[in-house]
Amino acid sequence: NSESTWWKEAVIYQIYPRSFKDSNGDGIGDLQGIISKLDYIKSLGVDAVWLNPIFTSPNDDNGYDISDYRSIMTDFGTMSDFDELLKQMHQKELKLILDLVPNHSSDEHFWFQESRKSRDNPYRDYYHWWPAENGKPNERFSFFDVNRDAWRYDEKTDAYYLHYFSIKQPDLNWENPKLRQEMYDVLSFWFDKGVDGFRMDVVPFISKDVSFPPIPARFNGSFGDYYANGPFLHDYLKEMNREVLSKYNGVSIAEGVGVNTEDVHLFVNPDRKELDMLYHFDGMGIGFTPDGFKEPHPDGYSLLEFKQVYTKWDKAFEKGWGTIYLGNHDQPRMLTRWGNDAPEFRDLSAKMLHTFLLTMRATPFIFHGDEIGMANIKFDDITDYRDIESINMHHYLSSNGGDLQRFMSAQKITARDNGRTPFQWDDSQNAGFTDGEPWLKVNPNHKEVNVKYQENDKDSILSYFKSLIALRKNNKTLIYGEYQLLDATNKSVYAYSRNDENGTFLVLLNFTSVDAKFDTDYDLNNSELILSNYLYMDMGAILKPYQACIYKF
Numbered sequence: 001n002s003e004s005t006w007w008k009e010a011v012i013y014q015i016y017p018r019s020f021k022d023s024n025g026d027g028i029g030d031l032q033g034i035i036s037k038l039d040y041i042k043s044l045g046v047d048a049v050w051l052n053p054i055f056t057s058p059n060d061d062n063g064y065d066i067s068d069y070r071s072i073m074t075d076f077g078t079m080s081d082f083d084e085l086l087k088q089m090h091q092k093e094l095k096l097i098l099d100l101v102p103n104h105s106s107d108e109h110f111w112f113q114e115s116r117k118s119r120d121n122p123y124r125d126y127y128h129w130w131p132a133e134n135g136k137p138n139e140r141f142s143f144f145d146v147n148r149d150a151w152r153y154d155e156k157t158d159a160y161y162l163h164y165f166s167i168k169q170p171d172l173n174w175e176n177p178k179l180r181q182e183m184y185d186v187l188s189f190w191f192d193k194g195v196d197g198f199r200m201d202v203v204p205f206i207s208k209d210v211s212f213p214p215i216p217a218r219f220n221g222s223f224g225d226y227y228a229n230g231p232f233l234h235d236y237l238k239e240m241n242r243e244v245l246s247k248y249n250g251v252s253i254a255e256g257v258g259v260n261t262e263d264v265h266l267f268v269n270p271d272r273k274e275l276d277m278l279y280h281f282d283g284m285g286i287g288f289t290p291d292g293f294k295e296p297h298p299d300g301y302s303l304l305e306f307k308q309v310y311t312k313w314d315k316a317f318e319k320g321w322g323t324i325y326l327g328n329h330d331q332p333r334m335l336t337r338w339g340n341d342a343p344e345f346r347d348l349s350a351k352m353l354h355t356f357l358l359t360m361r362a363t364p365f366i367f368h369g370d371e372i373g374m375a376n377i378k379f380d381d382i383t384d385y386r387d388i389e390s391i392n393m394h395h396y397l398s399s400n401g402g403d404l405q406r407f408m409s410a411q412k413i414t415a416r417d418n419g420r421t422p423f424q425w426d427d428s429q430n431a432g433f434t435d436g437e438p439w440l441k442v443n444p445n446h447k448e449v450n451v452k453y454q455e456n457d458k459d460s461i462l463s464y465f466k467s468l469i470a471l472r473k474n475n476k477t478l479i480y481g482e483y484q485l486l487d488a489t490n491k492s493v494y495a496y497s498r499n500d501e502n503g504t505f506l507v508l509l510n511f512t513s514v515d516a517k518f519d520t521d522y523d524l525n526n527s528e529l530i531l532s533n534y535l536y537m538d539m540g541a542i543l544k545p546y547q548a549c550i551y552k553f
């Protein structure tokens with residue numbers, strides 16, 4: 001495989017810069033903090049790092065509201081810190097992927113400041129405006145506004161502007177060729193510095209039907225599906241490819257919200273010359289109730305549904321390549337959500353989930369902290385939350401007589417801040433993250449769960465995680481080999497094989513806290529056990545709680 005598709009064989013490590021390592025005691029992670037931990041990152045065996053946005057931002061949505069796409073957020077450092085980070089990463093043969101936010105900017109961006117000044121301002125058409133004399137625009141839903149309304153009235157020019165996210169994140173108007181060129185220039189600016197690719201935030205949303213018709217009823221409650229795949233989306237992506245991506249060697253990854261298995265090839269089929277990879281959201285709704293605020297289903301999640309989703313996505317690509325993840329900065333911790341964060345099951349279930357991530361036929365994205373089994377913090381008090389999504393939903397429910405108690409209890413499982421608490425380096429007061437006051441509370445379990453302990457323990461989650469990466473790297477079958485679901489109707493065990501001319505791997509994963517039977521046609525007596533999260537094995541047809549095994553035939 002050629003250098004230009006390095007990302008197929010890569011393991012990508014996601015860093016939420018605000019939460020990784022603070023170098024100057026202001027309680028906020030920063031670029032110098034990341035530089036100081038490059039040896040750690042390298043020791044994991046990962047190939048590339050994806051950084052959430054590091055650009056100048058008033059931080060209404062932690063950097064996803066950008067006011068200057070070409071400078072570094074003061075909290076995170078300076079451009080020379082960035083240059084040093086990139087240089088040192090490349091010296092260590094680590095690639096750097098940045099986050100492009102093309103769908104919206106900050107309302108404090110110069111473009112928007114100009115745009116809202118007058119109806120004939122040269123930047124007016126950089127955003128979506130609806131003149132008030134045309135009446136109230138058709139309903140659009142905002143993910144983060146306290147009123148849930150994506151149209152905000154702006155007095156100065158007697159018009160509404162569109163914001164799918166917070167009121168400080170006005171949507172950019174991709175129908176305007178000037179705006180598109182601005183974005184391509186931003187990409188070139190960073191590619192010229194030598195970055196190795198971009199993850200593209202809500203890129204399926206960039207094209208809109210600017211007549212803004214009523215949303216068809218079938219999208220009620222799933223606005224994201226309506227927002228995705230607008231009329232000119234693929235024209236814009238092709239243009240972006242032609243103008244920028246094709247001129248550089250970087251990887252392009254769509255955040256694929258609203259994209260299903262039928263549409264995905266439109267993004268990633270290499271013949272179409274658009275993007276390289278996309279990560280889907282099908283797994284992220286499993287076990288959460290669809291209506292209102294995100295709430296866990298009282299019966300937990302269904303492993304059958306989980307298996308169906310990941311099996312369907314394995315088959316989704318005739319041409320093109322998939323990704324796989326179980327957590328990120330928008331999700332609760334994977335251990336709490338898909339495993340079991342009780343002390344007796346923490347290590348076992350974290351290892352089991354990593355076994356899944358690193359043995360599937362797709363590029364794994366590992367969210368920092370998952371390699372040591374960080375868990376949800378489960379705040380009791382709304383004042384502990386920093387995420388605009390939680391705070392504004394709380395505000396909305398309080399002003400509309402919503403069930404706040406139920407909301408707060410759901411947040412312990414579903415809130416995004418659960419995945420954003422500071423990284424746990426050691427057992428000291430702030431987990432070695434900062435000498436100051438951390439911007440978000442540190443999980444008290446850092447006394448037991450931290451890098452310092454796990455680095456010195458060959459049976460730790462961290463050590464197991466490193467072995468898994470090494471195993472994947474040394475066995476192309478685990479990267480490219482055919483995936484086949486086995487024992488499909490088993491409600492407790494996820495069993496599958498990976499197979500090519502070099503042999504067959506059998507992966508067995510017990511997703512429950514009790515012993516579980518499994519039934520595959522493989523005779524384990526003819527195989528070698530390559531890796532397991534249990535020390536002692538009997539070869540019977542029973543898996544212990546959260547047991548994970550990889551056999552080779």
Ligand code: TEU
Pocket residue numbers: 061064065101143165201202224257329330389
């Ligand atoms: O997320 C886009 C998205 O659609 C969801 O992940 C959404 O944020 C989530 O469902 C809310 O619960 C991206 C970023 O990853 C996220 O951090 C930003 O807040 C969002 O875009 C806006 O830029």
Ligand code: CA
Pocket residue numbers: 022023024025026027028029030075
């Ligand atoms: Ca700092």
